[in-house]
Amino acid sequence: MPTISDVARAAGVSMSTVSYVLSGRRPISAETQARVKAAIAELGYHPHAGARALASSRTSVLALVVPLRVDVSVPVIMQFVTAVVTAARTYNHDVLLLTKDEGTAGLERVAGATMVDALIVMDVERDDVRIPALGRLKQPSVLVGLPDDAAGIACVDLDFAATAAECLRHLAGHGHRRIALVGPSPAVYERGTTYASRFLTGFTDAAAELGLETVAHPCGPGPAGVRECLAAIDAELPEVSALVVHNEEALPPLLEELRTRGRRVPADLSIVAVCPRDVAVGLPVRLTSADIPAHDVGTLAVETAMNLLDGRRTPGTRLLPPTIVERDSCSSRD
Amino acid sequence: MPTISDVARAAGVSMSTVSYVLSGRRPISAETQARVKAAIAELGYHPHAGARALASSRTSVLALVVPLRVDVSVPVIMQFVTAVVTAARTYNHDVLLLTKDEGTAGLERVAGATMVDALIVMDVERDDVRIPALGRLKQPSVLVGLPDDAAGIACVDLDFAATAAECLRHLAGHGHRRIALVGPSPAVYERGTTYASRFLTGFTDAAAELGLETVAHPCGPGPAGVRECLAAIDAELPEVSALVVHNEEALPPLLEELRTRGRRVPADLSIVAVCPRDVAVGLPVRLTSADIPAHDVGTLAVETAMNLLDGRRTPGTRLLPPTIVERDSCSSRD
DNA sequence: AGCGTTCGTCGAAGCGCTTCGACGGTGGGG
DNA sequence: CCCCACCGTCGAAGCGCTTCGACGAACGCT
Numbered sequence: 001m002p003t004i005s006d007v008a009r010a011a012g013v014s015m016s017t018v019s020y021v022l023s024g025r026r027p028i029s030a031e032t033q034a035r036v037k038a039a040i041a042e043l044g045y046h047p048h049a050g051a052r053a054l055a056s057s058r059t060s061v062l063a064l065v066v067p068l069r070v071d072v073s074v075p076v077i078m079q080f081v082t083a084v085v086t087a088a089r090t091y092n093h094d095v096l097l098l099t100k101d102e103g104t105a106g107l108e109r110v111a112g113a114t115m116v117d118a119l120i121v122m123d124v125e126r127d128d129v130r131i132p133a134l135g136r137l138k139q140p141s142v143l144v145g146l147p148d149d150a151a152g153i154a155c156v157d158l159d160f161a162a163t164a165a166e167c168l169r170h171l172a173g174h175g176h177r178r179i180a181l182v183g184p185s186p187a188v189y190e191r192g193t194t195y196a197s198r199f200l201t202g203f204t205d206a207a208a209e210l211g212l213e214t215v216a217h218p219c220g221p222g223p224a225g226v227r228e229c230l231a232a233i234d235a236e237l238p239e240v241s242a243l244v245v246h247n248e249e250a251l252p253p254l255l256e257e258l259r260t261r262g263r264r265v266p267a268d269l270s271i272v273a274v275c276p277r278d279v280a281v282g283l284p285v286r287l288t289s290a291d292i293p294a295h296d297v298g299t300l301a302v303e304t305a306m307n308l309l310d311g312r313r314t315p316g317t318r319l320l321p322p323t324i325v326e327r328d329s330c331s332s333r334d
Numbered sequence: 335m336p337t338i339s340d341v342a343r344a345a346g347v348s349m350s351t352v353s354y355v356l357s358g359r360r361p362i363s364a365e366t367q368a369r370v371k372a373a374i375a376e377l378g379y380h381p382h383a384g385a386r387a388l389a390s391s392r393t394s395v396l397a398l399v400v401p402l403r404v405d406v407s408v409p410v411i412m413q414f415v416t417a418v419v420t421a422a423r424t425y426n427h428d429v430l431l432l433t434k435d436e437g438t439a440g441l442e443r444v445a446g447a448t449m450v451d452a453l454i455v456m457d458v459e460r461d462d463v464r465i466p467a468l469g470r471l472k473q474p475s476v477l478v479g480l481p482d483d484a485a486g487i488a489c490v491d492l493d494f495a496a497t498a499a500e501c502l503r504h505l506a507g508h509g510h511r512r513i514a515l516v517g518p519s520p521a522v523y524e525r526g527t528t529y530a531s532r533f534l535t536g537f538t539d540a541a542a543e544l545g546l547e548t549v550a551h552p553c554g555p556g557p558a559g560v561r562e563c564l565a566a567i568d569a570e571l572p573e574v575s576a577l578v579v580h581n582e583e584a585l586p587p588l589l590e591e592l593r594t595r596g597r598r599v600p601a602d603l604s605i606v607a608v609c610p611r612d613v614a615v616g617l618p619v620r621l622t623s624a625d626i627p628a629h630d631v632g633t634l635a636v637e638t639a640m641n642l643l644d645g646r647r648t649p650g651t652r653l654l655p656p657t658i659v660e661r662d663s664c665s666s667r668d
Numbered sequence: 669a670g671c672g673t674t675c676g677t678c679g680a681a682g683c684g685c686t687t688c689g690a691c692g693g694t695g696g697g698g
Numbered sequence: 699c700c701c702c703a704c705c706g707t708c709g710a711a712g713c714g715c716t717t718c719g720a721c722g723a724a725c726g727c728t
Contacts (some may be wrong), residue, residue, distance in 0.1 A: 001448075001472070003684055014708045019686060026687095029706060045447030050387030051684035054713045059384065061430070061449075074412050082402050085433050094444065096395070097431045099419050110428065112380030114335075115395075138335070252586070256618060283591060337714055348678045353716060360717095363676060385714035388683045674725080680716105686713085694705080 008040045010039035014193045019211065026030040062088050063116040064307060065098045065130075067104065072249040073192075076276055076294045077122070080144070083298025084120060091306050093117070094097035100200055102131035111137040118305040120144065124155075133158065140308035143182035146194050149317065154308060156300045159319035161202030163290045166322045167244045167272045168206045168214075170288070175333030176242040176270060179238070180233040181216035182254065184247050186227065189218060199246050199274070213237060223253040230257065242270040248279055255284055266331035272324070278328060288330040291323045336377040344373035356381065381542045387448065396422050397450040398640060399432045399440065399464075401457035406527075407582040410610055410628045411456070414478070417632025418454060425640050427451070436465035445471040452639040454478065459524035460487075470622070474642035480528050484650065488642060490634045493653035494529045495536030497624045500656045501578045501606045502540045502548075506624070509667030510576040510604060514567040515550035518581050519559065523552060533580050533608070548573060557587040564591065573668055576604040583611055589618055600665035611659070620661040630654055655667065 008015045013032060020026040021036040027187070028036075039045075059199045064084050066077060085095045096116055098106045100123060105144050107130060110116050117139060121130060124145035144157045171179055175313075181203050183189075184196045199258045200216055207214040215237040219229035220285050233240065245251060252271060255265065263269050273280055273289040280289035300318060307314045342349045347366060354360040355370040362370075373379070373394065387393045398418050400411055419429045430450055432440045434457060441464060444450050444492035451473060455464060458479035469473045469485050477489045487633035498515075505513055515537050516528045517523075534550055541548040550569040563584075579585060585607060588601065597603050599619050607614055607623040634652060641648045 001446075002662030004686095005684080007528045015685080016687075017707060020707085026707085027705065032706080044446070046443070046448075048388065049447040049449045049686050050384040051713090052686080054715085055684075056687040057686095057713080068416055078408050080426065081431070082433060085431055089436070094449065097398070097415070097419055097429045099416060104478050109380070112335075112378075114380075115383045115428065120685080161557070170710075201441055208440050288342040297632070300453065338716095339714080349715080350679075350717075351677060354677085357716080366676080382714050384685090389714075389716040391683075391716095538695085549715075653669085665685065671727085673726105673727095675723085676721105678721080679721105680715105680720105681716105681718090683716085684713105686711105688711090689709095691708080692706095693711100694703100696701105696703090698701090 001048075002045045004045070005008040006043055006046065006250050007039045007045050007248075010043060011035045016048050031214050039187065052179045054299065057114065059115060059117050060092060060097075061094050061096050061116045062302070063107070063110050063119040065099055065100055065121045067100045072123055073118055073275075073279075075279065076292055079276060079294035080122065080298040081101045081136045083119050083295040084302055086300035087299045091302065093302075093306075100319055104130050106135065107133055111139050117309055120143070120301045122304060123193065125198075126194050140305065142308070144297060146198065146317065146319075148194070152316070154314055155163060155317040156304055157195065157319055158297060159321055160198040161205070162198045162319070163274060163322035164202030164244070164246075165206035165209075166324055167274070167290050168203065168212060168295075169242070170272060170324050170326075171242045171270060171330070172210045172212060174242075174330055176212075176271065178213045178237060178240045179244060179334075180214065180237060180240045181240045182226075182229055182233075182240060182243055182245045182250060183216055183249055184217045185220050185249070186218045196246075203244065215240070219250045221249060223257060226250055226257050230254075238270075242272070242330075244274070247272040248273075248275045251275065251279065251283060251287070266329050270331055270333075273329070273331040277325070280325070288327045289325055291325060293320055293323070296320055335382075336379045336604045338379070338381065340377055341370065341373045341379050344377060345369045349357040359502045372665065391448065391451060392450050392587060394477050394634070395428050395430050395450045397430045397432055397441070397444050397453040399434055399453065399455045401434045406457055407609075407613075409613065410582075410626055413610060413628035414456065414632040417629040418636055418654060421633040421636035425636065427636075427640075428485050436463050440636040441467055441471065442595045445473050452476070452643055454635045454639060457527060459510070460528050460531075463621065474639065476642070478631060478635055480532065480653075482528070486650070488638050488648055489651040490600060490631055490638055491529065491651075491653055492627060492631060493655055495539070496653070497608060497656035498533045498536030498578070498580075499530065499540035499543075500658055501608070501624055502537065502544055502546060503661075504606060504658050505576045505578070505604060505664070506544045506546060508664055511667075512547045512570060512574045513576045513578060514574045514591075516560075516563055516567075516577055516579045516581055517550055517552040519554050519583070520552045521641065530580075549574070552633075553581050553584045553588075555583060557591060560584055560587045564588075574603075576664075578606050578608070582607075585609065585613065585617060585621070593618075604665055604667075606658070607663070607665040614659070614661060619663050623659055625657045625659060627654055627657070632660040 004015050004018050008018045021028050021033050069218045088095050119141040122144045124146050128184050146157050188196045217229050219225050273287040276292045279286040293322045336354050338349050342352045355362050355367050356656045422429050453475040456478045458481050460475045460482050465485050480489050507585050551563050551566045553559050607621045610626045614621040
């Protein structure tokens with residue numbers, strides 16, 4: 001492995017000149033630059049990451065903390081992760097992957113060892129113990145989600161309250177007046193991931209504003225969970241004409257259950273789902289949906305982290321606006 | 335951030351002693367160890383990863399290259415990734431995540447910059463261009479998959495040939511004699527990921543050995559792909575009594591299609607699927623399946639990498655034996 | 669008693685890079 | 699015409715750690 005001084009010798013310049021060519025932190029004449037670059041190419045020189053980190057205290061690595069086995073849907077996580085890795089690369093950064101189950105220890109380890117320049121943390125809970133830990137680190141961090149108290153840490157997420165409102169507005173626009181929310185599993189609410197309650201609040205508020213009759217009910221896993229949820233809805237508010245489904249896992253068994261009951265979508269019952277695009281189009285009925293823009297959120301998280309690193313001031317919280325895509329699961333009510 | 339010399343001063347020893355306490359590479363008396371450890375805890379000392387890498391040329395980081403958007407199912411990738419991260423942590427290593435779309439450049443970058451000690455590469459193709467590139471690196475690597483020529487690089491994977499044979503043996507044991515293989519999408523074969531052809535070969539060979547009548551057909555995406563595949567099968571070998579499905583994506587539309595045709599599973603048609611456990615149990619019919627042990631393969635990949643790093647000799651290729659789990663999609667034929 | 673070992677510790681030399689201050693040379697302004 | 703400023707480059711001082719050789723002390727052996 002050639003070192004910077006090999007390059008310097010080959011190009012007939014000093015080490016520092018090579019370094020400045022690479023970093024662009026001082027002006028170097030065009031010809032010198034050319035010679036240095038030629039030498040670099042010829043020798044196949046790669047700067048040693050450790051040495052660079054030691055000398056500059058910058059690593060060009062971002063930590064990304066992902067949930068392991070959660071109720072957050074796997075495709076969404078995957079989309080988010082690839083968006084982060086891809087976006088990080090455009091800033092010449094790499095991504096170190098941590099799992100949530102390491103808790104604060106993982107954060108402290110990689111930050112304490114100066115392995116990363118910044119951290120991006122997914123699946124943040126209402127009162128996440130990691131938030132105070134992140135506050136103590138010398139590296140900046142970005143939360144994906146919206147805790148009760150972000151303690152000054154940057155947050156990015158989809159605006160779930162606005163998304164719920166938009167779903168209702170869409171259905172109301174099609175003439176629906178009695179609408180039920182099929183929510184995430186009870187476990188999600190208990191765990192304190194706030195997207196569930198933000199969606200619910202947005203749903204309730206918008207319903208009041210639009211003068212709609214609504215119920216909301218969580219939905220446990222599997223066909224049994226779906227049946228239970230539908231029964232609860234039916235008991236509280238009979239004859240709803242539309243469903244807002246904020247639960248990806250429930251979608252397949254829900255459609256199956258409706259089919260066996262002979263309720264046609266959208267003829268008898270309209271549905272707006274909250275899910276990523278590919279889920280919406282991959283089911284028996286192509287669902288009208290509010291998109292979960294995992295890709296955009298991931299990209300935004302990286303951009304935010306980079307701004308933080310550059311010392312640029314950043315808004316504390318950035319919530320992405322919802323997008324409803326009309327497909328085949330929503331019909332007009334007379 | 336305290337440094338090793340702060341710790342040394344606090345403990346009243348030299349830097350090297352602290353280092354040896356940490357690495358255990360030389361004997362240090364119990365009392366000295368205790369004093370050093372106390373100082374470390376008190377100061378909240380974390381060794382600087384860059385400095386350590388520079389001095390020792392070991393990084394305690396593994397690179398993991400994942401496919402971005404492929405026909406490999408997302409849950410399988412996710413399981414694999416989490417297994418790798420978890421296993422790496424048991425060896426005190428972290429994981430740097432790269433995407434396949436960076437190609438050889440990504441490998442050369444992280445290896446050249448000495449960011450990682452070893453590489454694990456998923457979704458290896460028959461004649462993968464990354465194999466020669468990996469061979470040129472000074473770090474060892476582990477392939478997940480089985481290319482035509484591994485060029486001396488370690489490989490780990492599920493034994494797909496044996497898996498196919500096992501599926502047939504299971505069905506034959508239930509009295510089935512006419513069996514069709516619903517294979518991966520044509521794109522998978524074309525891309526040259528060898529698991530598809532290994533499965534097919536195993537299928538064909540075992541069929542001959544067991545004296546079964548079989549057909550095999552790839553299956554394109556969506557309900558259309560499924561219908562086409564079933565038609566082709568029916569044309570070539572009418573009245574099969576069982577299906578081996580080596581295509582996770584096809585499973586939901588396949589079951590749906592069979593349902594609309596009034597063919598009951600398993601009463602009219604038996605199915606053995608090749609998929610991870612959770613997929614098998616998450617469908618309308620709990621499927622008898624050959625498990626895709628993403629978790630085990632991931633763990634094995636990390637173990638192999640660690641053995642390589644320790645200079646321990648390792649078998650070139652390790653194929654995991656299949657496991658069939660009996661559920662509700664397989665009935666006996668008189 | 670003398671010698672060779674082993675044990676526990678220290679000192680110092682790097683690992684490869686960044687960055688700061690310095691310095692000769694050139695050009696423009698007074 | 700001189701001085702100052704700026705441009706392009708160099709030299710050297712670290713960044714924080716590992717590791718090798720060395721060394722005194724304690725020990726067992728003959």
